[in-house]
Amino acid sequence: MRTHPGPLLGHGTAGAYHGGSGRPSPRSGDRPASGPRPPHGGRRSLTPPSIPSAHALAARPLAVLSCALLLGVFLGSGVAYFPFSIASLVVLVLGGVLWLSSGGRCSHGFGCLVFGVLLSGLASAALAQMKAEPPAWIRAAGAHKVDVIGVVEEPVRFGPDRAVVIVSVQRLALANRTVPVGGRIRLTVRGSVPPLVVGDVIECTTRLRPPRGLWNPAGYDYGAHLRRAGVHAVGSVTLDRDGTGLRILAHGFSSLMAAVDQGRARIRDAALRTLEDPIAGIYLALVTGESGYLSQDIRDAFMASGTTHILSISGSHLGLIGVVVFWGIRRVLLALPARLVLRLSRHTTATRVAAAATILPVTGYALLGGAEVATVRSLIMTLVALAAVLVGRSHSIGYGLALALVVIVGWDPLAPFDISFQLSFLSVLVIVMLMKVRRPRDEERIPGAARERRTWESLKAGTVDVLLVSLVVTLATAPFVATYFNQLAWVGGLSNLLVVPLVGFIVLPVGLLVCLATLLSGAGGELVGAAVVRPLLEVLVWVVQTFAAVPGAELRVASPPLWQIAGFFLLLGAALLWWRRGAGRLAGVLAGGMLLLWVWSPRDLPAAGSFRATFLDVGQGDAALVETADGRAMLIDGGGASDAYDAGRMVIAPLLWDRGIRRLDVVVATHPQLDHVGGLGFVLSKFDVGQLWTNGVAREAAFLYRLERIVTERQVP
Template sequence: MRNPGGFDFERWALQRGVAATGYVRESPDNRVLQAASGVDALRSKLSTALWAAMGGDGPLHRESRYLRALAVADTRGLDEQDWEVLRATGLSHLIAISGLHVGLVAGFAALLMRLLYRGLPGLGLRLPLPISAALAALVAAFGYAALAGFGLPTLRTVAMLAAVVLAVLSRRAQSTWQVFALALLVLLLLDPLGILGAGFWLSFAGVGWLLWCLPGRETHWLRWRSWLHVQWVASLALLPLTVWFFGQASLLGFAVNLLAVPWVTLVVVPLDLLATAALMVSLNSLAKPLLMLSAWAMNTPMQWLSDAPQWPLARLFLSEPDGLNLWLAMLAAAILLLPRGVPGKALAGFLLLPLLWPRSEVLPPEHVDVHVLDVGQGLAVVLRTAHHSLLYDTGPRFGTGLDMGEAAVVPALRALGIPRLDRLIVSHGDADHAGGMTAVLRAFPAPVSSSATRQLPAAQACQRGERWQWDGVDFEILHPPEHFPYLRNESSCVLQVRVGNTALLLPGDISSQIESRLLRDYGDALQSEVILVPHHGSASSSSANFLETVRPQLALVSAGYRNRFQHPRETVVTAWSESGAQVLNTAETGMLRVRLDRTGVSVPSTWRQETRRFWSAPLDE
C-alpha cells in the first residue's frame, strides 16, 4: 500500500530480503514441522521466562512488557497506546536495543575481566589485561547483539568495538573517525540495503554529529552540563531526519530524554540485564526481585507520561517535506552547532522554518481535491476544499489487529497537511469501511454521519436530501432516504460533490438494485465526471443503465492487491472502459489524486508514480 506519510512496506521488504508474504489459516490439523532452534529460539525462551517470572497472566503480566523489549528486543507486549506515549515523548529509541545497551554489556564484561585479573594476577603474564578486557568486551557485545536480533544500531556498536579491539591487538593507534568509518564500511558490505531504513541514517548520523561536535573532548556523562550539551547536539542534529522519516517532531523529547536516558541506562537496563543473566543460569530466586525492581523503575515514570499524547503541543505533526527543506534544515543544524562566537549563528534557525512550518497548498474557492487512499480491500477518500476537509470512510480493520485508520489514513491526513476534519461520513458499518473510525476520530475529532446509526451510536443519520456548501463546492446525499431499513451495503451513503457542472459520485457499496433506484429518482443528474466504482468493482454492481447514465471520464477503484474477492471483476473493468472511462485501481497505483473545478477534471496523479523508487515494479504484469 502506497500513501503519503504511510509505512512503505515495499522498502521494508526489500531491505529485509522478503520476497513474498502469506499467512497460516487456523485449523485443528496444523502442526509444528520443526522445533525452533538457534538464537531466535533462545530469545523466545528468555522472553517467556521474563514473562513467567513476572507472574505470567497474573496481575503483573503487563509489567514485563518493557523489560522484554529492553532485554531481548521482544516488543510484542507493547500495544499501540504504549507506542503513542513513546513517540510523543521521543523515547522510542530507548525501547529499541541500541548501541548504548550493547556498550553496557561490553563494559560489564571488561569490568569482570579486570576483577578476574585482580584476583588472579598471574593471568597477566600469559595475556595482558588490555587485550583480555578488549576481547571479553567484544565477545559479550557480539553475543548480546545476536540475542537482540542483530539490529543495525547493535551491529554498528559491535563493528566499532571490533575496530578498537583490532587496534589494541595490532598496537596501532586509530582515531575515532577511523573507527567510525570502518564500522560504516563493514555494515555497508554486510548489508548494502541497510541504507533504505531510517535506522541506518539515524544511527550513524547521531554518532557522526556527536563526533563532529565533541572532537577530542573528554565528556563526563554524569556531569549535567556535559550531558546537556550531548542531548542538545543529538536532538538538534537528528531533528531534520526525524521529520523526514516520521513526519513528526516531539516537542517534549529534549526535556524528557535529559532525565530518561540516564535513568534507563544506569538503573533500568542494568537491573534488567542482571535479571536476564540470572534466568539464563536458572537463578530464578535472584531474577524475580531484580525484575520487580526494574519493572518499578521503568513503569513508574512511564505511568506519569501516559497522558503525554494528549498534552498540548506534545508533538508537532508535519506535512511530508521535500528534499530542499531537508537539506536546508541540515545546514541549519550544522551552523547552529558551530562553536560559540561564530557571528550570526542564531540566524541559521530561520533555515529550519521551511521544514517545521512548511507552506501548504491553498486551494482557491470552487475547487476540490479528491484523494482516494490506498487502504487495501476497503475505502477511504479525502475531499478537500479551500477551507474544509471531509473524509468518506476510514479504511478496514483486520482480525490480525492491523488498523488501516491508524496505519494509513491518519498518517496520510497529516502528510497532506490537513489540520482538521470538518466531517466524517461512514458509508455503512462493514469493517472494510468503518474499521478505522476509532483511530481516525482519536486523531481528528469530527462530527460523524452514517447509515449505521445503531452500530455507530455517535453518528447522525445520513439521509437523502441533505445538502451543504463549502467554499463554492456543493455536497448532496442521494441515498438512503428517510426510514430506509439498514441493509448494510444497500444502505451505503451515496454522496455527490459538484463544482458548477463538474461532479464526483461516491456510491459506497450499493448494488445494481440501488443503482436502479437512484436512476429512477435522479435520472441524468447522476452524470458525473469522476466516480468511485461501486462496491470495489463487484459484479453485483455497475449495471449497464447506471454506466450509460453516469458516463464518467474517470472510474476509480479502491481494492486490495490480488484480494480474495477478485475485485474489481474483469467484466466490470471492461464495462467501464468501454463506456469511455479511464479506470484506475489503487492496488496498482497507490493513492489516487484528482482535482475538480468548474472547467472540468485535472489529469489524475498516482502516488506510486509520483514517488517512484528504483525497486518499484509495475503491478499490471
C-alpha cells in the same frame, strides 16, 4: 590522560596506552613528546602539525572509502530508472578523482581504489534490486494455495497469538512429488504458534502474493521496504485450535542462532507468565528486542516523549552495557589484594583484562536482540574500541563508525534505505562532529586545571556536554522523524537526559541479570528477580508518560520535501563545523528557521474556485477526503482497523498532516461496518472535528463502542 586532536574519522582520541609498548600515556603535567616549542619559550603546542595537502585524502582512507561505497549504493539504486543520468554522474565522479590525484590530494592508486569501491557499491545495489524481484514460481502460483517447505531464516517475531516468520523456501509440495524452488517469504501466523527457532524446517499451506504497499500520495511504501529486505512474497497461515496448519519437519538445534532463540523463548514465556502488561512488553523489548507485546498506548507514550529508540536494542543499549561491564570488571580486578594485582601486572593490566572480558557479554547481547542494523553498528564500534585497548593503541569513534558502515553496506547493499540505518549512523556522525568542535575548547585549558576544579564544576561541565549531545542529536534526526512519523519529538532533548541513564545504568543491567538468573536457574518458568525489575520498569513508564503528557509534546508536522531535508543537513553541518564564526552561527539560525517552517506546516489548498477529492487506498474498505479552496475539509469513511493495522493511524492521519490539515469540518461514517469506520477512532482522537454524520443505524460491536467512547470524550457533535 591527555587526548590529542585528530581528523574526523581518523585516529584522534588516545587510549590509555600508546604504541603497544604497555607504558601509560604521559600525565597532563609532563612535557609533550612532540610538537614545536613556541618562540617565547613556553610549553610545546598540544596540537600536532597539520597534515600536508599532498595525499590529504589518503590520511583518512576508511572515511573516504565508506563515503564512496555509500555514494555508489545510492547511484546503483536508481540506475534502473535513470541510467543516463547515473552514468553521467559516474563519469563526473571519475573526473573529480582524476583531478584530485593530479593535484596531489591523493595518489593515483588510492584514487583508483576509491573509484573501484564506488563502482562496486553501484553494482551491488543494482544486483540487490534485481534479486528483489519475485521468482517465476511465485508469479505462476497466482491466487492459488500452495504447499511450501522451507527453513526459518531469521528470529521469529512473536506477539499475542501471532508471529511473523521469514522463511527461505526450498521446495513446493505437489500431489505426488516435491519441486525444488528458491525465494524468501514472510509468513504471518495466527493462533497458538509453536516455539519456532532459526533453522527449523516447516511446511504450511498458504496463498502467496508479491509484497506491495498502499498507493497513497507521499505514503510510506511498505512493499518496497519488504523487497529491500529480500522478501519475495507474503502470506498468512491461521492455525486450528489443535495447532494444525503448520508442521515442523525438523528442528534447528545445531546452529548458534537456534540456541539463542531457545533461550529467548524461555525468557519470553517466563516474563509473560510473571509480569503484567505493559511491564512484560517493555521488559521483553529492552532485554530480548521483541516488540510484539508492546501495547499501542505504550508505543504512543514513548513516541511522544522522544524516547521510542529505548524500545529496541539500539546502539545506545549496547554501548551502555559495554561501559557498565567494562567498568565493573575493572573495578573488581583493582579491588583484589595488592599481591594478586602485582602478579597480574607482570603479564597484563586490569584494563586489558576488562576489555577482553567485555567482548563476550556485548556480543551475546547483540545476538539476543536479533542483530538489527543499529545493534550491529554499535557492536562493531564497541569491538573496535575494545581491540584498541587490548593492543594498546588509540582509537577513534569515527574510525569505528566508518568500519561499521563498510561492513553493514557490504553485507546488505540496500541497508542505507532503512530508517534504522539512517537514524543510527546519523546520530553517531553528529556526535563525532560535535566532539571535533568541542575538543579544541577542552585542549585550550591549562594542563592540570581539571584536577583543581571543584567537583560541582566538573559535574556542571559534564551535564552541559550531555545536554548538548542530546539536543544536537534530536535536531539532527528531526527531518527523518518528521518524514517517517510526522512528528517533531522536541521533548526528547530533555527526556533522554533522564531516560537513557535510567535505562542504561539501572533498568537494563538489572533486567539482563534477571534474564541470566532465569536461564541458569530453570525455576519452573518463573522470572527470577521479577520483584526487583518490576518497580524499576514502573518508574520508567511513569517518567515516559510524564514527559509525554507535556503540553505540545506530540507535535505533528508535515513530511518535509527532499530538498528541504538536504538544505537542513547542509546548514546543520556548517553550524557544527564553523560555530565560532559568523557564517556558522548564521547557518544554525537558518536551520532553526526551517524547523519552525515544519512546525507551521502551511496548508496545501486546491486552486481558487475548485475542490480536490482524494480517494485513499486503505486496503479492504473505503476512505475519501474532500478539500475546498477556502480551507474546509470533509472525510468520508476511515477504512478498517485491527490489532496489526489501523487505516486511520497509518494512512489517513499521515495524509492529513502532510497537507497541513488539523481540523476536519465534517466526518461522515456511511454505515457501521469495520472496514468503513474502524479507522475513524484514531482520526477523531487526534484531530478537531466539527461534526460527525452517521446513518443512524445502531449495532453492537467492540469497534463501535470504542468509536462512541472517543466521540463522547472529545465531545464531537
